[in-house]
Amino acid sequence: MRQYKANLNPLLLISPANRNGQANMLAAYQELRGRFAEWLPAEVEYATIKSRRSSSREKIEKSKSDAVDKLAWTIGTVADFQSAWGESEVSDLAGAIFYHVADWCDEVESAPFPLPKDLKQRDILEEISEASADLHLMVCEELSM
Template identity: 40%
Template structure:
């Protein structure tokens, strides 16, 4: 039960972090945004990042060495790379970067993660059915 709880917490915290990054990217891509708006939205990503980092470590503690751990790590690093791009890009960032649909980019991997978790805890057979 703790493994599923760690997975569910990771999903929730991860979603919150991605949404905060999307808000930051959207604001940083608007030419009319003030420096205060940008800084406020950047700072608003800090707590969600801290929460997802703790959650990711908790997830890894329960899932280390599994396919789910590998997939979660790849998803996490994909979003970290995007967050880094947002942070280092000069204002205003290109709209394509600020409005990038990272949730869509990771959607297939997210499904794979869910299936790997289900398989690992015995909800699915090893053939995925």
């Protein structure tokens, strides 16, 4: 019964001593997901605060600082992910998602206060949702999960 239950969880099938470094690849993917889950909301919050005329300079700067801190951690995680996955479609897609979000962040940062309407209305999470789902499926397929 224990073995049957263990077989139901594909994450338990990957042992640290596996072939092709699958445990490292999975760990790098989970870390990437976690960092993106921290970074993206911080960037969206910064854009939201910067889009409100009522936002104070201090509130904008605090939000920006939080987003930049989370970005720094994410950059390291993306580098680790690409190191673990090597030159692959998975690595390329993760990089493309990261750079798409980073380009949006640059637009938000360089835009005047308050943000222009077209930039304020962009939904970066929606823009990357399909690519993120594709990345997840590619990782699962590559790791035979």
